[in-house]
Amino acid sequence: MTLNRRSLIGAAGLAVTVPALQVARAAETAAPAAKSTTPPPPVTKILARWIQESSYDALPEAVRREGVRSFLNWVGVAIGGSHHETVDIAVSALQPFSGPPQAGLFGRSERFDIMNAAFLNGVSSHIFDFDDTHLKTIIHPAGPVASAILAYAEMKPVSGKDFLAALVTGIEVECRIGNTVYPNHYDAGWHITGTCGPFGAAAAAAKLMGLNDEQTAYALGLAASQPVGLRESFGSMNKSFNPGRAAANGLFAAILAAKGFTSSDRMIEVRRGWAQTISTKQDWSQITDGLGTRYESALNTYKPFACGIVMHPTIDAAIQIRDADHVKPEEIRRVDLKVHPLVLELTGKTAPKTGLEGKFSIYHAAAVAFVEGAGGEKQFSDRAVNDPRVVALRQKVFPVVTPGIDPAQVDMTVTLNDGRTVHRRIEHAIGSVETPMSDRQLEAKFLDLADGVLPQAQAKRVMGLCWSLPDLASAGDVARAGVPGA
Template structure:
């Protein structure tokens, strides 16, 4: 254990032992409910996506018996398989959530693990929300320790893959009611399995990383319940996660205000099914489309100014599939301008192959602007007659400065589940919002 890191794992264990739903501020509890609603809608919405179906085909024939629901498949299975598949489906449309400072996607994996383990344990809604809030808190604090300067994590490291397994282990420890020694072991075992590479983004493998994060955490907690031991400082030790992946991380603020300030309150919920880098430009394109109905042959050129990382990550101008289009600024700007919408249908293979959208993508010019925040964009559409339509977005919808409302999340829920073929999306959404009153989460999940 290095001097500057002290006993960070011990601090997290104390937080887990001391924190209950009664000690969590009501504002954070409500964010836990919002996180559950968002995860469930995304998991239902992604049930028929290719990556979900292929993963189910690969794993379900070999899965064990259990009481955990595979959402959208009408089947119960073992908790690890259910958690993996439900996390996979919740990220398949890239319609999930993110933490702005770290670009972690912690809520979906944590909620999937809590739901699957909770069904095995007869967990009620209050216990589920409690575990979600705590698990997300641990994941984000670990992510900040890895990524906040002077830490020097490589840009190719997946923050979700590196930090979220620890949060899943924390949530699982809470569901399984582990004692302090067992909880420390669970956190250490999960930390020892952390990892993942951003090079996977752009194919089905992009959904694999958040799905895979549930397994280290769940396995770690189940092993720890049987008093399987682990060295005590896998997070902060000289050969631990922070030293190996975090570079010069000091993690001085990792435990600051722990138990009183909750990071879930700073999580942003996506209102478009694509990477965070496309959202501000989509807002700008939709604003222009709402002012004037446009056809493909009306438009001569489109200039989009965004943060440099947005150009780097989402500059793909010729996506061949819905998955590739999720991280394609040219696709999303073109689709939004022509359809005046940016929902699940605009992220489909049909939209990716639509001749008008394909043609327009080639006229999108991306400009890296270091003065723009990730949540900002400028868009200028030059029409064939020389007219220029412009719009500047400072903070995109869904960002921490312009957060998604509960109504936004309900509409998003219904849009996804209706598109996925459910007939009662509004009713299930209402039940999800009432999760705190649920005596057994299986009653809700087995309807999905």
């Protein structure tokens, strides 16, 4: 069942010849482009038509397979995060105001109306920062889309094939829109998962609801009116709020549009529309080129480490040195890291006090990897962040911004107390497009996340349903199987 990612990309009509993050950030130093006087193409209508025309049968087999992997990974992280304090607070706050009990929450017994269920599963799936990542934009694609349409699928039966087609369609829409404005939009301070996620959720929900072209364009327009999330929220509960709210906002948009609630059918592209309001960059070809033949979902990646993606090379290097070179934490005098500017911009917290803050500390990431030899959710807990051994070692971590280092790379030199040095340079960390997690590794991650939440037999049953998604008569069976006692 292990995939060859390069074969997968080729089957989807893609060719990756350089690291995806390097391409995505290449425009960072370029001067802002002058506003074009050429009218933009009608991308809102183009997307609306394509959403209607997309289908399970039209998807390349490799893209279907990656869609299933995305879904499996999302279900695993949603189960794993279901009893985090963040979710407990959100459930307690929203329960008195919930409507009919239409949909469940992974790992919990409570049921909510589909809008609140979409929000809560979206929060749960992102709280560990362990969900999937589209490296070209740093969007976490599945959370907003899957959270929205699985809640809908519990209320209105949907076949597994139709669900998978809608999931891939939603991921494609949000990532293409993200490509259009990245990195300028992200650099301005927007959390791109929260701003592009409503488009993905709205597109997928519109697909399942059978909206026509006009209604779908209105759903996209209503999604455009609901961007959510600022990067200042990183390291707090608010970060996971963003994909949860994006899921609910997109579902909300499609439900309104289905009843005839109107919007502009040019909301994405026009002068005072979404893209030109929230970004200084608009590359419309990123939406239109290869639509339906080149799939962004084939570039989705899955995290082996529960933290910001730019820290993964450092954790990978530290674990390699710890295990292969038998370096013990107490033997380390200093750890020098050569990194891209984005690493310190996103993960420069020098003294995190909570697990959520630790997910954005390159100092903690390096230290905990040496101390515990791992980078899962347990290594980004309040316990790990305040472990005296980790606190002491992170004082010896010295990241330096270095020309020629890509965001997906790190150059690590460890100096030992006896003067010896050990070196690692990571070009492609595990979990990247070039070094993807295998199916077996995804399964191990899933079961580890479910441990303590669901009995192992039940977790394996849910995992089996995820793998067999295209064959299910009702996609909602996955949600129903993922609650305690099912």
